[in-house]
Amino acid sequence: MKNILVLVHDDEGQEARLQVALDLVRGLGGHLTCVDVVAVPLFVGDYLGAGGDALLLADEQQRESRNAIALKSRLVQEDVPHDWRDATGDPASCVRAAAKLADLIVVNRRLDEGWYPDMTGIAGDLVLKSRKPVMAVPETANRLDVSGHAVVAWDGSDSAEAALRAAVPLLALAASVTVVQIDDGSVSVPATEAAEYLARHDIHAEVQIETGKRRTVADILATVLRSRDAAYLVMGGFDRARWVESLFGGVTATMLKGCPVPVLMAH
Numbered sequence: 001m002k003n004i005l006v007l008v009h010d011d012e013g014q015e016a017r018l019q020v021a022l023d024l025v026r027g028l029g030g031h032l033t034c035v036d037v038v039a040v041p042l043f044v045g046d047y048l049g050a051g052g053d054a055l056l057l058a059d060e061q062q063r064e065s066r067n068a069i070a071l072k073s074r075l076v077q078e079d080v081p082h083d084w085r086d087a088t089g090d091p092a093s094c095v096r097a098a099a100k101l102a103d104l105i106v107v108n109r110r111l112d113e114g115w116y117p118d119m120t121g122i123a124g125d126l127v128l129k130s131r132k133p134v135m136a137v138p139e140t141a142n143r144l145d146v147s148g149h150a151v152v153a154w155d156g157s158d159s160a161e162a163a164l165r166a167a168v169p170l171l172a173l174a175a176s177v178t179v180v181q182i183d184d185g186s187v188s189v190p191a192t193e194a195a196e197y198l199a200r201h202d203i204h205a206e207v208q209i210e211t212g213k214r215r216t217v218a219d220i221l222a223t224v225l226r227s228r229d230a231a232y233l234v235m236g237g238f239d240r241a242r243w244v245e246s247l248f249g250g251v252t253a254t255m256l257k258g259c260p261v262p263v264l265m266a267h
Contacts, residue, residue: 027146148231159236
């Protein structure tokens with residue numbers, strides 16, 4: 001996990017994304033790729049026509065140009081290996097196109113204060129379509145303590161396995177790791193096997209079994225994250241079809257809307 005890609009865009013979540021990406025690069029001894037996206041809301045064309053679209057695009061381009069100048073200067077001071085790529089279009093599509101050789105993509109979960117861009121949609125799209133692990137960051141995050149406590153949500157699914165494998169280099173830096181299994185009788189691969197897998201990578205994890213009676217998985221994870229003062233969460237994404245989660249709710253959708261710590265997801 002050396003190649004860290006971060007979405008650059010002048011919005012409320014940018015500072016949190018950048019801080020977490022910088023901490024990842026430094027902790028892992030990696031390289032940062034900044035993908036600066038000029039994005040225009042898709043609905044504008046339905047209301048303003050070509051002339052309005054052109055004005056909005058020009059405004060967005062000017063704002064991102066100023067943003068790029070400021071961040072490029074800052075990155076020189078940050079003294080991390082990095083490169084810069086410019087793109088125009090849908091943020092998720094632009095990031096996917098630039099992430100062919102990325103090991104981890106850093107975006108936001110839902111923005112608490114801003115409505116655009118739709119970070120929940122971007123993160124969900126990347127989890128499902130990029131075939132890369134995605135770190136979705138709260139906009140309130142001011143750092144990622146790579147040497148802090150890590151929590152792994154385990155349900156034995158293919159997605160949980162993918163997230164665990166992807167997170168190994170990061171988990172190796174953690175002071176402690178807890179693998180949490182929600183015991184509802186449906187887990188085919190127990191959390192003890194996940195802990196044994198990590199042990200072979202010299203990562204010694206504690207297994208915590210929680211009962212799911214009268215509590216949702218998201219509520220249980222939130223409680224564990226608080227009690228462990230966790231730096232981040234690792235979990236599989238969209239074990240059910242995304243449209244099912246959007247209609248009826250699901251753990252992935254819930255955590256992308258309100259996880260209190262950065263969450264690393266893979267599908």
